[in-house]
Amino acid sequence: MRVLTLTGVFSVHAGGDDELVYGLTPASRLLVGSGMYVTPFLTLMLGTVFVSSFFDLGEWFRHELLDPSPFKFAHGRHIWDLADHDASFGKLFDDGMVADSSFIMDVVVKECSDVFQGISSLVDVAGTTQTIAKAFPHVESSVLDLPHVVANAPTDTDVKYIAGDMFESIPSANSVFLKRDELEWKKIIFEAGFSSYKIIPVLGVRSIIEVYP
Template identity: 30%
Template structure:
């Protein structure tokens, strides 16, 4: 009974961990410590945040105490009576915005009030069969992004930082997967960060970044990459291979089949393939990302109409119905896996 009570208390206050993590990103604590190149005192952190006399240093100390307990930062006592020094850990390294791969923008997006509000609607939406994001805001996320430039930027920044993280794993574990490919279409490619990295690593490849018009409108120019606006439900630019990173998990099965059939029309009968970068749920798995994948599955329910993560069997059935009877799953050192799918 005591263990059960402890478990409920722990899960009850998980939101506090998220909010304190957001606080660390907002105050740029990881960036500040990293700029010194070594552990530093609380006073140095505080003075780098603000030189205002109103800065609440005692409360900052309490925030740091929790972050140290969560292994986000490390605390060192250099000598008896000396000031505590705070340093980076493997976790807080992912909050340093100066590093190419970081998750700071993802922290800011997932802790944004617009997304947090959707979680409050889950119970009601299960009872009434509605979609939490639309229940909370009256519109779906894509419509919100198209009408709200600041939210659109927040979303694009989060997707870009996640793309950089995943791309390291893809280019390391799947570098041979882009051989013999002339044109690659990144469908739902956002502002083009992923296809730009693929083209950079494979200079002979022509890249097409395909997404909604309001998304590609803010995309920067990249060598060897063409930005194309449109709807994946209408048609897809032709290519030898099509990449879909975190696209299909935002849609229900019926919509995914439509997307897959459009992809099937856009690639060659022979040698054409899909490169799907998505989670493969392992409901009983105990791998390093399996618990996070289960959380992602509920998050997709909260944020997207019909959105969900899928098991291998679900992927197999979905791909077959969409015109891709053959597939191969490649695990990479990241949250998603690579699913190669072939039309024959």
């Protein structure tokens, strides 16, 4: 709770008999069953596996080459590998990513709907497009994800789920959703032959990047 109050997820004030009284903030209202429900993502971020990755930061910084990442340094595997080999963490990771993507997609659809104009097909790589499919039923929406994720995908939806590996191939479409930081994206964009790009802020550090020929 100290972490959550210091980061503004909950408010706190002194009550009677030296007890602390916690309250909801705009952020924590997303944890109590609203339309945008992010509890699985917060559970992932504050779980033992993620938090323990920071316990050995001092030792990690003493290495001449800062590789592997703090997560791999602590657990011996990258996060994707651990999710594949640890069923309980894999379930926690998948649920957290779905909740995070659904939350962001709700914001994107409401605030940046113009970016979907002229699009007839879309592939979301390792994510969820159900929000987009509902908001833009004319768009043929697909999700590319690992086989074990697709095997547990919902069937009562207009979204098509495709089993595959983004590092091997991505199905063709008018548009593709991927998640990277700007430096990685800049490298990918220019190596792919595009001339420029524009970043559209959405929420916090989250943005949409439009690329141009």
